[in-house]
Every structure is written in structure tokens, then in C-alpha cells.
Amino acid sequence: MPLGIQQRLHSFADEADARLHKMLAASPQDETKLLSAVQYSLLAPGKRLRPYLVVRCCELVGGSRELAWPVAAAIECVHAFSLVHDDLPAMDNDDLRRGRPTTHKQFDQATAILAGDALVVLAFELIARHVVDAAIASRLVLELSQATGWAGMIGGQAADLEGEKSPPAIDLTRSIHDRKTAALFSAAARMGAIVGRGHEAQIAAVGTYGRHFGHSFQIADDLLDVISTAQELGKTVGKDAHAGKQTYPASVGVQASRTEAAAARDRAIEALSPFGDAAEDLRELARYVVSRVF
Amino acid sequence: MPLGIQQRLHSFADEADARLHKMLAASPQDETKLLSAVQYSLLAPGKRLRPYLVVRCCELVGGSRELAWPVAAAIECVHAFSLVHDDLPAMDNDDLRRGRPTTHKQFDQATAILAGDALVVLAFELIARHVVDAAIASRLVLELSQATGWAGMIGGQAADLEGEKSPPAIDLTRSIHDRKTAALFSAAARMGAIVGRGHEAQIAAVGTYGRHFGHSFQIADDLLDVISTAQELGKTVGKDAHAGKQTYPASVGVQASRTEAAAARDRAIEALSPFGDAAEDLRELARYVVSRVF
Numbered sequence: 011m012p013l014g015i016q017q018r019l020h021s022f023a024d025e026a027d028a029r030l031h032k033m034l035a036a037s038p039q040d041e042t043k044l045l046s047a048v049q050y051s052l053l054a055p056g057k058r059l060r061p062y063l064v065v066r067c068c069e070l071v072g073g074s075r076e077l078a079w080p081v082a083a084a085i086e087c088v089h090a091f092s093l094v095h096d097d098l099p100a101m102d103n104d105d106l107r108r109g110r111p112t113t114h115k116q117f118d119q120a121t122a123i124l125a126g127d128a129l130v131v132l133a134f135e136l137i138a139r140h141v142v143d144a145a146i147a148s149r150l151v152l153e154l155s156q157a158t159g160w161a162g163m164i165g166g167q168a169a170d171l172e173g174e175k176s177p178p179a180i181d182l183t184r185s186i187h188d189r190k191t192a193a194l195f196s197a198a199a200r201m202g203a204i205v206g207r208g209h210e211a212q213i214a215a216v217g218t219y220g221r222h223f224g225h226s227f228q229i230a231d232d233l234l235d236v237i238s239t240a241q242e243l244g245k246t247v248g249k250d251a252h253a254g255k256q257t258y259p260a261s262v263g264v265q266a267s268r269t270e271a272a273a274a275r276d277r278a279i280e281a282l283s284p285f286g287d288a289a290e291d292l293r294e295l296a297r298y299v300v301s302r303v304f
Numbered sequence: 305m306p307l308g309i310q311q312r313l314h315s316f317a318d319e320a321d322a323r324l325h326k327m328l329a330a331s332p333q334d335e336t337k338l339l340s341a342v343q344y345s346l347l348a349p350g351k352r353l354r355p356y357l358v359v360r361c362c363e364l365v366g367g368s369r370e371l372a373w374p375v376a377a378a379i380e381c382v383h384a385f386s387l388v389h390d391d392l393p394a395m396d397n398d399d400l401r402r403g404r405p406t407t408h409k410q411f412d413q414a415t416a417i418l419a420g421d422a423l424v425v426l427a428f429e430l431i432a433r434h435v436v437d438a439a440i441a442s443r444l445v446l447e448l449s450q451a452t453g454w455a456g457m458i459g460g461q462a463a464d465l466e467g468e469k470s471p472p473a474i475d476l477t478r479s480i481h482d483r484k485t486a487a488l489f490s491a492a493a494r495m496g497a498i499v500g501r502g503h504e505a506q507i508a509a510v511g512t513y514g515r516h517f518g519h520s521f522q523i524a525d526d527l528l529d530v531i532s533t534a535q536e537l538g539k540t541v542g543k544d545a546h547a548g549k550q551t552y553p554a555s556v557g558v559q560a561s562r563t564e565a566a567a568a569r570d571r572a573i574e575a576l577s578p579f580g581d582a583a584e585d586l587r588e589l590a591r592y593v594v595s596r597v598f
Binding site: 141 | 336425428463
């Protein structure tokens with residue numbers, strides 16, 4: 011009997027963490043507060059969902075897992091960077107993340123700002139250093155920078171903060187989610203297929219999966235902030251509503267949010283149809299993420 | 305009679321600003337606070353010394369100026385990013401920069417953090433998008449990420465903040481300057497020669513120039529903080545000593561700092577000897593930067 015998705019994710023996270031740890035150990039620097047903060051932020055407990063998408067989409071198009079690791083690590087660096095900066099007092103002001111003090115609470119604000127900066131730059135360094143085919147490396151840098159920059163995640167975070175000044179509205183919420191969350195999931199999937207030398211149609215298909223998966227993930231995240239306890243979630247709950255964030259539950263209510271999450275899940279699964287059984291774990295993943303809010 | 309270096313720089317800055325402006329105008333986004341903050345930070349009045357090094361080192365090895373612009377813009381994005389984040393209250397807490405309110409004073413802290421983030425990511429996007437030769441693009445991404453990341457500028461800024469806790473010492477000061485300032489000047493020169501398809505010896509020579517130029521520039525900057533008025537400098541003066549920064553004047557005094565700046569200038573000029581008369585403006589530039597503190 012095949013492993014369930016939760017066991018697969020757990021086992022994958024162990025492998026990914028070992029890779030991330032090794033990568034940081036190879037850093038040219040002596041032990042400094044900055045390096046400690048980078049390690050603390052990147053190696054914090056996490057599901058490593060974005061690296062999972064990179065690695066599995068690479069394998070799905072016939073690439074080896076070995077090719078995918080530097081790209082997976084780069085995506086996780088960008089994700090960790092976004093968490094560290096989003097948690098800052100001037101942004102979402104969170105003290106707790108994945109059950110531990112946030113980076114600026116564990117160290118200090120200056121170190122957290124610089125650790126985030128170092129992580130996002132490290133992402134590009136990893137691609138340029140380890141992806142041997144230069145045409146692929148350059149394309150990956152373009153994909154990652156677009157998904158991360160002002161048109162993507164960083165622009166989405168800015169819109170998220172601005173959105174606190176407007177009443178919750180579904181169109182604005184969807185557009186923020188698309189840039190803040192779905193862009194990086196889509197890039198993770200696409201970059202996996204690119205480094206695995208997939209065809210353009212395959213790259214587009216997994217990108218569509220990643221995009222809809224990202225939406226379902228963020229709607230579920232919005233819902234968990236409403237329906238969970240802090241102990242279950244490992245971070246402060248009810249903060250979105252308190253901050254007046256644009257969220258699905260605030261825009262359309264809990265039940266309609268569940269329906270939207272399920273619809274995004276179904277669109278994600280539909281995008282995988284060209285891959286047949288080989289993509290079953292990615293379908294399971296989409297089901298699992300949404301099942302947490304039902 | 306050829307133009308003096310100050311006139312050349314002035315004329316170059318106009319050309320560079322027009323390029324930067326055009327590049328930001330081509331952004332896919334509507335007008336947002338984030339984009340305004342990015343424009344405010346990147347288009348702030350400045351000498352554009354790093355872009356000058358990129359463009360002139362490209363031309364010096366026989367490359368066309370047109371090839372160099374995206375790389376020059378990328379370097380200026382990284383520089384602008386570093387200014388915006390360094391000025392934040394949690395870091396150097398500066399209200400004034402180039403004679404204007406710093407980005408977090410003009411907008412707010414969250415927007416300044418995100419504008420810096422967007423700028424550093426934009427740097428990599430510009431290279432990946434506009435440098436057509438993928439092998440060169442990938443090498444440029446590696447050069448820029450190394451000079452910018454934890455082993456370079458960002459690590460130098462972290463060491464600079466940590467250094468406030470120790471008595472001024474010349475070895476520590478030199479090491480901070482090397483990472484915080486000289487690494488990016490060296491990268492600017494090297495990247496110009498790389499995009500211009502220079503030989504390895506040429507790339508190394510301009511890199512050495514940029515490294516020593518960067519040291520002379522930073523020593524002069526330390527000195528200006530001691531010997532200038534705010535009106536002359538366009539930013540708050542005397543802040544280094546107040547913060548207990550590791551600087552040359554604090555470590556070895558004003559006169560010995562001048563001697564060190566001149567020695568770095570001479571090493572920079574020496575590195576240009578393979579290029580003969582074609583590099584005269586870069587020699588003049590090195591002389592000019594140091595002349596401001598004599």
C-alpha cells in the first residue's frame with residue numbers, strides 16, 4: 011500500500027531539511043549572528059510544501075531529484091525571507107511562527123531585516139551556482155524574480171497591508187492571494203518542470219496546478235486563522251480579523267470560503283490530467299490541504 | 305580639451321537617470337504606494353558611481369554601452385535597496401538621505417522594507433530579462449549575489465551594526481568596509497567587463513580597481529561624516545561617531561585616514577595600468593573621490 015500524503019510530506023521534509031542544513035553548513039562565513047538568524051529562519055520546522063512542488067514537478071517531467079534540490083532550496087529561501095519580513099513589527103507584527111519566537115523576537119529587528127535580505131539573495135546565488143545549464147539557470151532566475159518581486163509576492167504583501175484600510179471584498183482578496191501566495195506556488199511547480207527539462211505544455215500545466223493549489227492553500231490558511239486554536243496552528247490566531255485583513259472568511263463568510271477552497275482544489279487537480287497516475291501524490295496534496303478546513 | 309571627471313559624471317548621471325526612469329515606467333503595475341516608494345528610492349538624486357563603473361568597464365574591454373545598461377541598472381537597484389534598509393529605524397535610523405527624507409520617513413516603515421525587497425529582486429530580474437547570452441547572465445547573477453549577500457554587502461552591514469559594540473579597531477573597520485562597500489564596487493567593475501566580454505585578466509584587473517576604489521570611497525565617506533556640514537553632505541553628519549561605528553577616523557584619526565584613502569586610491573590606479581590611456585577617466589574618478597577629503 012502506498013504511503014499517504016502526510017507520511018510522504020513528513021519523509022520529504024526530513025530529506026529537504028538535511029539538504030538545507032548541508033547547504034548552510036557550506037557557507038563561507040564564520041559563525042555570526044546573521045548566519046545564526048538565517049539558519050534559525052530557514053531551518054524552522056515547516057512542511058516544505060514549495061520544495062515538494064519543485065522536486066515532484068521535476069520528477070513528473072522525467073528530471074532527476076538531484077537536479078531539483080538547488081531550485082527547491084532557492085524557493086524555500088524566498089519563502090523564509092517572506093515570513094521573516096512579514097512578521098516584523100512594522101508589517102504584521104507577529105511574535106510566534108511555527109510554534110517558536112519569530113526571528114526578530116529571537117534576535118532583533120535589524121538582524122531579522124538583514125537575515126531576510128540575505129535569504130532572498132541566497133536564493134538567486136543557489137540557482138546561479140548549482141544549475142549547470144546556463145539557459146535554464148537564467149530562465150529560473152527570471153521566473154523566480156517575477157514571482158517574488160513587485161508584480162508577485164512582495165507586491166502582494168504591500169497590497170495586503172494597504173487592504174487593511176478597505177472593507178473586505180472578494181475581488182481584492184483574490185488578487186492579493188494571487189500575488190502574495192499563489193505566484194510562488196506556481197513558480198515552484200514551473201521551476202521544477204523547467205529544471206527537469208519538461209515541455210512547455212508540461213511547464214504550463216504544473217504552473218496552473220501550482221496557481222490553483224496556492225489559492226486553495228491561502229483560503230484554507232485564512233479559514234484556519236478563524237477556526238483553529240493557537241496550539242493547533244503554532245502561531246497567533248484571529249490576527250487577520252483583528253488587523254482588518256482582506257480574507258475569504260471576512261469577504262464571503264466561512265461556508266462560502268470552504269466552497270471556494272474546494273473549487274480551487276478541483277481546478278488544481280484538473281490541471282494535472284495530462285500526467286495520469288504519476289501525479290496522484292500532487293492530487294492528494296491538494297485534497298489534504300483543503301481537508302484541514304472541513 | 306576633454307571633459308573633467310565631474311562634468312563626465314554629471315552628464316553620465318543624466319543619461320543613467322533617463323534609463324532608470326524608462327525602466328520603471330515599463331513596470332507592469334498600476335500606480336501603487338510600493339511602486340512610488342521604489343521610484344522615490346531608485347531615482348533619488350545620486351552620482352550613479354556604480355553604474356558608471358559598470359558602463360565604463362564594459363566599454364574599456366570593447367563592449368557596447370547598450371549591453372551594459374541593464375547591468376548598471378541592476379547594480380543601482382542593489383545600491384538603492386541597501387540605502388533604504390540601512391536607513392530604517394532598526395538599523396542606522398537616518399531621516400535624511402541625499403538631501404531628502406529617507407524612504408521610511410517619506411512613506412512608512414513597512415513600505416520602505418518592501419521597496420528595498422522589491423529593488424533587490426528587480427536587480428536579478430533585469431539581468432535575467434535583458435542579458436541575452438545566458439552564460440553571461442548566469443555568471444552575472446552569481447557575481448551580484450555573492451557581492452550582495454551574507455558574504456558581501458549584507459554581511460558587512462550586519463558586521464557594521466555588531467561593530468558598534470566594540471572599540472574602534474583598524475582591522476575590523478577594514479573588514480567591514482571590504483564587505484559593506486568595496487564588494488559591490490568590485491562587482492560593478494567586474495560585471496561591466498563580463499557583459500562586455502572581456503578576458504579573465506581584464507575582469508580581474510577592473511575588479512581590483514573597483515575593490516581599492518571602494519575602500520578609498522568608504523574612507524572618504526567616513527572622513528566626510530567628521531569634517532563636513534549637513535548642508536554640504538545632504539545627510540546627517542557626525543552620526544558615525546555618535547553611533548560608535550567602526551570608521552577610519554575613529555580607529556586611526558583623521559590624518560592617517562587621509563593617508564589610507566590616498567594609498568587605496570593609488571592601488572586602484574595601479575590596477576588600471578594594462579588599459580593605458582583608455583582608463584584615464586577611471587583614474588580621474590579615483591583621484592576625485594579622495595580629493596574631497598583633502
